[in-house]
Amino acid sequence: MPLQRLDEAFGVGRRAEGERRVLRTYKWMQFRGKEEVTDFDEAHFATEGIFSQNSSEGHKEYQDRLRSIHLRKEGMEKAAIAKALGRSERFVAKWWQKEPKEIPRPWGVHEYLTKDMGRNARGVGSTNGATMTDESAADVATWWRDVEVKRKFADDPVIYEEILNNTDWKPNNARTRDFATGAYHLKYDQRGNIRWEGHQAGKYKPGLSPAMDKAIQKLFVEYGIADRTSGIITNWYPDGQGYLGSHRHDCWTALFSFGHERILTIDNTPLLMQDGDLCIFGTQRHGVPVMPEISDGRITLVVFFYPNEMQKKGMWQTITDPETMEASPALGRMLHDRHLGAQAEKGSWDKELLALQQLGFARADALVALQGSHGDVDKAAELLLMSGAVPEEASPETGRWKSEGHSTSSASTAIGTASSSSEAPEDEQLARQLLEVPMSDAEVAALAMQLEELEGPREWDPSLLAAQFQEYEEKFTLEDAERWNGHGDLMHSPFSREHLSLEKMDPVTLYSVGHGDMLEKDFWEMLQCHSIRVLYDIRPTDHRGELFARHQRFNVQALRSQCRARGIFFKPMPVGRESAYGTLAHIRSDEGRHTLVELAWQAKRKRTAFMGSEELWQDDNRQVVAEELVKAGHLVEHVRTDGSTEKHLTVQYPDWLLREEDRLRLLEKKRQAGEANTTVHKSRLERSSEAVAARLARPVEELDAMTELRNAANQTELVVAQRKLARYQRLAEEKGLLANKVLKNVPEWVREDAMKQAEWVAAKKKEKAEQAAGANGKGEDKTSESPAGSSPAEPEPDTQAPAREPEAEERPRRGRWARHREVCG
Numbered sequence: 060m061p062l063q064r065l066d067e068a069f070g071v072g073r074r075a076e077g078e079r080r081v082l083r084t085y086k087w088m089q090f091r092g093k094e095e096v097t098d099f100d101e102a103h104f105a106t107e108g109i110f111s112q113n114s115s116e117g118h119k120e121y122q123d124r125l126r127s128i129h130l131r132k133e134g135m136e137k138a139a140i141a142k143a144l145g146r147s148e149r150f151v152a153k154w155w156q157k158e159p160k161e162i163p164r165p166w167g168v169h170e171y172l173t174k175d176m177g178r179n180a181r182g183v184g185s186t187n188g189a190t191m192t193d194e195s196a197a198d199v200a201t202w203w204r205d206v207e208v209k210r211k212f213a214d215d216p217v218i219y220e221e222i223l224n225n226t227d228w229k230p231n232n233a234r235t236r237d238f239a240t241g242a243y244h245l246k247y248d249q250r251g252n253i254r255w256e257g258h259q260a261g262k263y264k265p266g267l268s269p270a271m272d273k274a275i276q277k278l279f280v281e282y283g284i285a286d287r288t289s290g291i292i293t294n295w296y297p298d299g300q301g302y303l304g305s306h307r308h309d310c311w312t313a314l315f316s317f318g319h320e321r322i323l324t325i326d327n328t329p330l331l332m333q334d335g336d337l338c339i340f341g342t343q344r345h346g347v348p349v350m351p352e353i354s355d356g357r358i359t360l361v362v363f364f365y366p367n368e369m370q371k372k373g374m375w376q377t378i379t380d381p382e383t384m385e386a387s388p389a390l391g392r393m394l395h396d397r398h399l400g401a402q403a404e405k406g407s408w409d410k411e412l413l414a415l416q417q418l419g420f421a422r423a424d425a426l427v428a429l430q431g432s433h434g435d436v437d438k439a440a441e442l443l444l445m446s447g448a449v450p451e452e453a454s455p456e457t458g459r460w461k462s463e464g465h466s467t468s469s470a471s472t473a474i475g476t477a478s479s480s481s482e483a484p485e486d487e488q489l490a491r492q493l494l495e496v497p498m499s500d501a502e503v504a505a506l507a508m509q510l511e512e513l514e515g516p517r518e519w520d521p522s523l524l525a526a527q528f529q530e531y532e533e534k535f536t537l538e539d540a541e542r543w544n545g546h547g548d549l550m551h552s553p554f555s556r557e558h559l560s561l562e563k564m565d566p567v568t569l570y571s572v573g574h575g576d577m578l579e580k581d582f583w584e585m586l587q588c589h590s591i592r593v594l595y596d597i598r599p600t601d602h603r604g605e606l607f608a609r610h611q612r613f614n615v616q617a618l619r620s621q622c623r624a625r626g627i628f629f630k631p632m633p634v635g636r637e638s639a640y641g642t643l644a645h646i647r648s649d650e651g652r653h654t655l656v657e658l659a660w661q662a663k664r665k666r667t668a669f670m671g672s673e674e675l676w677q678d679d680n681r682q683v684v685a686e687e688l689v690k691a692g693h694l695v696e697h698v699r700t701d702g703s704t705e706k707h708l709t710v711q712y713p714d715w716l717l718r719e720e721d722r723l724r725l726l727e728k729k730r731q732a733g734e735a736n737t738t739v740h741k742s743r744l745e746r747s748s749e750a751v752a753a754r755l756a757r758p759v760e761e762l763d764a765m766t767e768l769r770n771a772a773n774q775t776e777l778v779v780a781q782r783k784l785a786r787y788q789r790l791a792e793e794k795g796l797l798a799n800k801v802l803k804n805v806p807e808w809v810r811e812d813a814m815k816q817a818e819w820v821a822a823k824k825k826e827k828a829e830q831a832a833g834a835n836g837k838g839e840d841k842t843s844e845s846p847a848g849s850s851p852a853e854p855e856p857d858t859q860a861p862a863r864e865p866e867a868e869e870r871p872r873r874g875r876w877a878r879h880r881e882v883c884g
Contacts, residue, residue, distance in 0.1 A: 065112040065206050066328040069103045083331065087322050089305060089348040097322075099331050109207045114326045114344050117165035121172075122203040124162045127155040129200050159199045166765070171241030172342065176201050176309055176365070188290020189310050189363040196371040204311055204341025204366075206325055212315070212337035213274035219317040219334070221268035222358050228259035228295055233304060234551055235774040241309060242547025244773050249638035251648030257302040257349070259295040263360060271315075271360065278313055278337070278362065283370060290363040296321065299353030305346035313339045313362040319355035322348055411436045415443070537563060541660060545628070549660055550653040561655050561691040567662035568694040571685050571707070575674030577700060579612045583625065586668065588702040593628045593667040594618075595658060597684060599635035599642065602730070604779045606633065609672075616770050628665075632657070635680045637726070641719035642680040643712070646687060655687055662693075674700055682710065733827055755797070762787065765804045785812035792817070 083099040113119040123144050130140045140155065141148045154162065164173050175197045191197065233246035233254040246254040265272055279286055294303065305324065314323070316332035323330045323338060325345045332338065347359070408429050414436055415425035420443050432438035540558040543549045550556050570589055574582050586594070596618065600606045608614040615631050622629035632654045635642030645651045661667040671681035676697045685695040685707045695707040729735040744750060764784050771777035784802060788809060791798040802809075 062109060062111040062205055065110040065325060065330070068106050068108075068110050069328075069330060083320075085322065085331075085350055086352060087329065087348040087350050089324055089327070089346060095329075097329050103331060104210070104333070107208045107210045109205050112206050112326045112328060112340075112343055115167045117167035120165050121162065121168050123150070124154040125159055125200045125203065127151045128157060128159060128162075131155040166769075169236075169238040169241075171237070171239060171309075172202055173199055174241070175199060176342075188292065189365055190290075191365050192285070192367075194367045195365040196368050197365070201366060201371055202342045204339075206341075206343065207339040208330070209337040209339075210333070211335045212278075213271070213317075214335040215270040215274070216334070218268050218270050218274070219356075219358055222263070222271060222293055222317065222360070223295065223356070225267040226261035226263070226293055226295070228261050231256045231258060231260035231294070232551075232553075234306075236307065237547055237773050239772065240546045242544075243551040244775070245548045245551045245650075245653070246775065247648075247650045251639040251645050251650035253649045256304065257296075257300060258347070259297070259301075261293045261295065263291045263293050274315065275360075275362070282313070282339070283367070284313075284362070284364045292361050292363075294347075294359045294361065296347060296357045296359075298356065299350035301347070301357075302349045303347040305344050307342050307344055308363060309342065310363050310365050311339070311341055312345075313337065313364070315360040315362075316357065317360070318357040319353060321353065321357045322350060324348055408434055411439070415439060543660065545661075548653065549657045556653075559656055561652070561659060561687070561693075564656065564659045564691075565663060566692050566694065567659050567667075568696065569658060569662045569685075569688060570666070570668035570704075571671070571676055571681055571695055571697045572668050573671040573673045573676060573679050573681065574610075574613045575672070575700070576610070577674065579621075581700065582613075583621070585698060585700065585702055586627070589668070589698060589704075590666050591627065591668045592665040593661045594622060594630075595654075595661075595667070595669045596629070596631040597634040597654070597669050597681060598631075598672050599637070599645075599680060600633045602637040602727075603782065604636070604638070604775075605783055606631070613672075619770075628661075634684060635719075637723050640723045640727075642683045642716065644720045646683055655684065655691075658684075658688070659691075659693060668698070676705075676707075677710075677713070680716065682707075683712070683716070686710065686712075733823070759798065760800045762800055762802050763804050764802045764806060764809055768806075781809065781812065784809050785816055788813035789816045789820075 081098045081100050082104065084096065085099070086094055086096050088094045113122060123146055126144055127140055127146075127150075130143065131137075135143070137148050137151050137155065141151045144151070162173075164170065176199070233256050234243045235246055236243060248254050263271075275291070278284065279289075296302070299321075305327075314332075314337070316323070316336045316338075317334055320331055320333045323332045323345060324347070325338075325340060326343050329348075330338065408426075411429055411434055412422065412425055415428070416422055418440065420428075424443060425439065428439035428442045429436075432442060536558050540552075540555045541564075543552075543555070550559070570591060572585065572591075572594075577585075596615065598606055598608075606615055611617060619629050619631075632650075634651055634654055635645050639645035639648060639650075646655075658667060658669060669681060669684055671679035673679035676682050676685065685697070686709065688695050689707050689709065696704040697707055698704055726735060762784075767780050767784060768777065771780045784805070787800050788802055788805060791801045792813065
């Protein structure tokens with residue numbers, strides 16, 4: 060029979076009835092503006108075991124389809140699979156003969172969840188610290204593991220204080236994942252600075268807490284987790300305001316909780332974790348919400364690991380006794396046989412392991428080599444020598460190589476060399492290597508130079524050597540910081556942010572393009588003339604985060620689709636949005652500097668262009684990006700509409716660009732005060748009967764709401780799309796037949812957001828009307844009381860009035876002369 064659901068087993072959301080006694084009641088907030096209250100009864104703290112939990116019905120559907128395939132390969136019959144999944148035999152028959160790649164992805168299941176688990180070229184698995192081995196299971200079915208809860212697994216009160224006092228805590232930046240690749244994107248605030256999570260992060264090392272070390276070893280033994288392949292981090296939440304946004308990992312997770320009790324949400328189900336509790340889960344969405352009533356701290360120690368095939372088989376075992384929640388007898392026998400086989404295998408390799416250790420190889424490396432060679436010492440030695448850890452001389456007492464040398468033909472030769480190296484002089488040792496190891500002419504020449512250096516006087520300047528090594532170290536560090544696969548954000552890694560800067564990168568050439576009113580064919584021919592393979596869209600967005608394009612062919616979705624068809628990498632990274640106070644202020648922020656570094660990184664590898672909205676670069680904000688790149692030593696070529704180029708030279712910014720920050724700050728204050736003028740002034744011709752009739756005869760633009768949501772590439776774009784759709788729905792309901800845009804396939808939550816927006820706008824209009832009426836009444840009273848000949852007192856401006864949601868979509872003026880009129884007028 061199928062497992063019991065997590066939310067049902069822990070009684071989440073149930074009010075106290077009968078004999079059930081509520082022990083805790085907490086307010087919590089996972090998403091901003093949505094506060095929830097949950098009662099936790101006695102059963103919640105007493106329940107433990109293995110439970111199923113899914114983010115949505117779509118995730119459950121997709122998981123059961125994969126389970127049908129896997130259980131069929133394990134030899135189960137159709138009826139048994141249907142009973143285990145709680146599905147009909149017709150459902151099993153539809154999917155169990157297919158391959159995982161043939162399973163369609165339901166709505167809500169992100170594309171990266173349908174790929175193999177683990178570190179790959181698409182950005183998945185880049186930050187969790189766990190490593191994969193040949194024994195790790197990585198197919199798509201491995202993503203879906205049930206949730207296991209164990210109360211008081213590490214019940215030692217000293218663990219919290221030991222980790223708190225011995226860990227170097229640092230702030231942790233907020234991130235979101237790309238829905239297609241799983242790569243990470245940084246989150247920025249409205250001003251373009253890095254958004255930080257509400258907790259402190261640290262790295263756990265053995266010895267920080269002896270009690271915790273014992274608990275981790277207990278975890279590794281009971282669940283068969285390899286120490287060397289796991290990644291361990293710690294998170295500290297000083298009080299209830301500390302939080303961690305809802306997210307997924309691309310591996311399995313074992314999470315310990317220490318300190319004050321806090322809620323852990325797993326697929327939106329609150330689980331109250333107490334001191335010493337352990338929760339093991341797969342790729343379910345999880346997070347730590349804000350709990351304003353909590354004043355004490357809490358620490359979570361998180362162990363990331365990739366399962367092996369044996370752990371994966373254990374994941375699929377069905378719980379047969381829902382009362383005891385014990386694993387099936389088949390699983391118990393399988394794990395017992397595996398444990399006995401591992402012990403026998405390990406015991407039979409003691410002599411071989413000792414022989415490899417006498418050669419100087421580390422015990423862990425020797426054990427891996429023996430496993431790969433099935434216990435053959437000679438093959439294991441060859442594997443170790445081929446891996447690059449080849450010794451020149453070894454110490455039998457320490458068992459570690461002092462330097463790198465050349466390979467030997469057999470284990471006996473290596474033993475002879477190692478045993479005699481400690482007694483033979485350096486010249487005799489080099490001669491022995493010449494006799495025993497075949498060397499090329501280049502190696503012989505290098506060895507001769509080494510002998511000359513040993514015989515001659517050493518007159519090296521220590522300061523020069525230190526400078527040379529420092530230069531090499533900086534070069535290697537820069538190469539490590541630039542190690543990126545091109546997906547997500549380059550600067551999401553703290554190591555890259557620490558060591559990468561625009562001035563340190565090698566000089567590159569970039570291209571600047573603008574579409575203006577060009578035809579689609581002409582625009583792509585212009586890019587083809589310069590073999591552009593990477594295109595960054597740096598056009599600024601408005602205060603809502605939306606990008607207005609004068610032509611549909613140049614909106615973000617159209618460009619993304621066209622670039623995909625042409626094999627061009629496309630990425631929108633707006634520079635100069637209104638909420639960041641324009642281009643000059645935004646380029647100085649974290650987001651602006653990260654965009655410049657990423658452009659230089661791309662240009663070093665492929666022909667890269669950044670795109671603005673105007674044909675002439677002098678009329679576009681992309682001149683700021685070009686100026687910053689040139690100041691850092693790079694070359695920027697502005698591409699004209701005919702395909703010719705113009706080299707960017709240092710220029711003086713125009714007046715409209717220098718005044719942009721002040722203008723946008725003033726506009727923000729007006730919006731906050733409800734004084735922003737959103738009225739569109741139309742000419743007499745635009746208000747004529749013919750113009751109105753032409754607009755009414757024009758077909759209404761119909762948008763598919765679900766398609767717009769699917770086009771969002773990450774969580775940030777999804778939030779903007781939801782707000783935009785809610786506004787379109789509200790305006791369509793208000794204007795009726797006069798609406799310019801209408802939605803179809805509108806989900807229920809978008810309609811709810813539209814209703815909330817309408818209520819908010821109506822409340823603000825009413826409030827502002829009351830304030831205006833009060834101000835007019837006050838002015839009339841003062842006028843009637845003023846003596847003859849005196850002027851009436853003017854009412855004071857209401858600077859504290861709340862912001863008003865604009866009813867019409869703003870269409871910012873573009874072009875050189877429009878901006879000139881705006882500044883001069």
